[in-house]
Amino acid sequence: MLTATLCALLLVNLWTILRFREDKRRAVAGARRIPEADLLALALIGGTPGAFFARHRFRHKTRKQPFSTWLWLIAAIQAGALIGFGWPR
Template identity: 30%
Template sequence: MENISSWFIYLLVANVIGFYLMFKDKQKAKQHAYRIPERTFWLLAILGGSIGLYIGMQTFRHKTKHKSFTIGIPIFIIVNVISFIGLIFFL
């Protein structure tokens, strides 16, 4: 049971970071400042932050015109959920 709570905390932190990075990148876009590289968002999605990234995309209306994000991030949500369920049953 302790492993499950550790994974849950990890995923919670990853998703909060994803949400925050979407917020920061949107601010930087408005200011025409140096932006967060897209590969950072993809890495975070792979590492479990896809739900936070998706909520950030919708909340801040950021990267919603990029097909790779509007299709890819939901796919990573599915992959992350399946992976988390797998961890619960196999650990």
């Protein structure tokens, strides 16, 4: 069970990184962008580490508001949930 969960989280984070990279490429090219709600949804389902990594790696959406606030809020809620459930044990 734990292995399946970790694999799922790994895949979600990898997908999140790829979507941030694609959005950055689209932004540079002046093409249609990936909606911020979609990027935040990926963070919400477990892609928060990937989102923070991608923001730093691609220098993308680092100063964008309220996107940054929402991403930090998602991260804080997830951290609180992990602590509340006693992880790691």
